[in-house]
Amino acid sequence: MKRRQFLGRLGSGAVVAGAGLAAACKPQAPAPQAAPAAAGRSTKPVKWKMVTTWPKNFPGLGTGANYFAELITQLSGGRIEVKVYGAKELVPAFEVFDAVSRGTAQLGHGAAYYWKGKSQAAQFFAAVPFGLTADEMNAWLYHGGGMQLWQETYAPFGLVPLACGNTGVQMAGWFNREINTLDDLKGLKMRIPGLGGEVLARAGGVPVSLPGGELFTSLQSGAIDATEWVGPYNDLAFGLYKAAKYYYYPGWHEPGTTLECMVNKQAFEALSAELQAIVRGAARIANQDMLAEYNARNNQALKTLVDEHQVELRALPDEVLRRLKTLSDEVVAEVADKDAQSRRVYTAFRDFREQVTAWSNVSERAYLDARAGVRL
Numbered sequence: 174m175k176r177r178q179f180l181g182r183l184g185s186g187a188v189v190a191g192a193g194l195a196a197a198c199k200p201q202a203p204a205p206q207a208a209p210a211a212a213g214r215s216t217k218p219v220k221w222k223m224v225t226t227w228p229k230n231f232p233g234l235g236t237g238a239n240y241f242a243e244l245i246t247q248l249s250g251g252r253i254e255v256k257v258y259g260a261k262e263l264v265p266a267f268e269v270f271d272a273v274s275r276g277t278a279q280l281g282h283g284a285a286y287y288w289k290g291k292s293q294a295a296q297f298f299a300a301v302p303f304g305l306t307a308d309e310m311n312a313w314l315y316h317g318g319g320m321q322l323w324q325e326t327y328a329p330f331g332l333v334p335l336a337c338g339n340t341g342v343q344m345a346g347w348f349n350r351e352i353n354t355l356d357d358l359k360g361l362k363m364r365i366p367g368l369g370g371e372v373l374a375r376a377g378g379v380p381v382s383l384p385g386g387e388l389f390t391s392l393q394s395g396a397i398d399a400t401e402w403v404g405p406y407n408d409l410a411f412g413l414y415k416a417a418k419y420y421y422y423p424g425w426h427e428p429g430t431t432l433e434c435m436v437n438k439q440a441f442e443a444l445s446a447e448l449q450a451i452v453r454g455a456a457r458i459a460n461q462d463m464l465a466e467y468n469a470r471n472n473q474a475l476k477t478l479v480d481e482h483q484v485e486l487r488a489l490p491d492e493v494l495r496r497l498k499t500l501s502d503e504v505v506a507e508v509a510d511k512d513a514q515s516r517r518v519y520t521a522f523r524d525f526r527e528q529v530t531a532w533s534n535v536s537e538r539a540y541l542d543a544r545a546g547v548r549l
C-alpha cells in the first residue's frame with residue numbers, strides 16, 4: 174500500500190479520533206510557543222526508528238506498522254518523525270525485541286509470541302491456542318487488566334508495550350497431505366510459532382519458527398512440510414498456494430492475534446505527556462484499523478485463492494479440533510509453571526476467557542449461528 178493511501182485513510186474516523194485526542198491534550202492557544210509541552214524543549218522533531226519483524230511494506234502487517242508511524246507524525250503535527258525498517262534492513266526479524274530494548278531503535282512492531290525466549294508470559298499477549306478472539310483480546314487488554322500485566326512483563330526489558338494491530342481469526346495453514354486424524358500430524362515439519370507450535374509437538378509434529386519472508390522458499394524446497402502464516406490476504410501475497418495443495422481452517426492456534434508495538438521506555442519517558450498520549454492514541458487507532466483491513470481483504474483474497482488458483486479449502490475435522498483443544502489446554506496451563514509472572518498472566522487470562530466465553534456464547538456466537546441458520 175502506498176504512503177498516499179495511509180494518509181487517505183486518515184480522512185475518516187482516524188482524523189476525528191485524532192482531533193479528539195489532540196483536543197483533549199492540547200492547549201487552545203494556537204501559537205506554538207504557548208504550548209507547555211514545547212516549553213524548554215527543542216523545536217526540532219524527535220526522530221525515531223521503528224524496526225519490524227515483517228518484510229518491508231508487507232500487506233496488513235508491514236503496512237499496518239507504516240500506518241502507525243504515519244499516525245504518530247500526523248497527530249503530533251510533525252513533532253515526532255518515524256522511519257520504518259522492514260525485517261533485515263536494520264536488524265533481523267527476531268532481533269527486534271533486543272534492538273528496541275537496548276535503544277538501537279525506539280519502536281518495534283512485531284508479535285509478542287516471538288519473544289517467549291525472553292519471557293514465557295509474553296505469549297499470552299499475541300495469541301493463545303483456543304484463546305481469545307480479536308474483540309475479546311481488546312476487551313481483556315483495555316478493560317480486563319491485560320494491558321497492565323503486559324506492561325509488567327516487558328518492564329524488566331526497558332520496554333513499553335502497546336497493542337498495535339490484530340489479524341482476526343487466522344487459517345490453520347497450508348498442507349500437502351490431508352489431515353483426517355491427529356495421526357496425520359505425526360512427523361509433520363511445520364512452521365507454526367508460539368504455543369501452537371508446542372501443541373503440534375505434543376501431537377507428534379515438528380514445529381519450526383521462521384520469519385514470514387522465508388516461508389515460501391522453505392515450503393517449496395521441502396525444508397518444511399507445512400506452514401501456517403496468517404490468512405487469505407497475506408497468504409495470497411506470499412504465493413503459498415503455489416507450494417501446497419490444501420488450505421485448512423480454522424486457525425485454532427491463533428484465534429485473534431494481537432500485533433504489538435514496543436517502545437523503548439527511556440525514549441518514551443523523554444516525551445512530553447501530550448506526545449506520550451499521541452503515541453498511545455495512534456496505537457489504539459492502528460490496532461482497530463488493522464482488524465478492519467483484515468476482515469475486508471480476507472474474504473476477497475479467499476475467493477481469489479479458490480476461484481483463480483483452485484486451492485482446496487478444507488475444514489479440520491471436529492475430532493482433530495477436539496483433540497487439539499485438549500492438548501492446547503495442557504500446554505497453555507503448563508506455561509504457568511515456568512515462572513511467577515507466567516502464572517499471574519496465565520491465571521488472569523484463563524479467568525477472563527471463562528468469563529467472556531459465557532457472554533460470547535449468547536452474543537457473537539449465538540448471532541453468527543442464527544445468521545448461518547444453524548445452532549451448534
Ligand code: CA
Binds near residue numbers: 343401402403427
Ligand atoms: Ca500465524
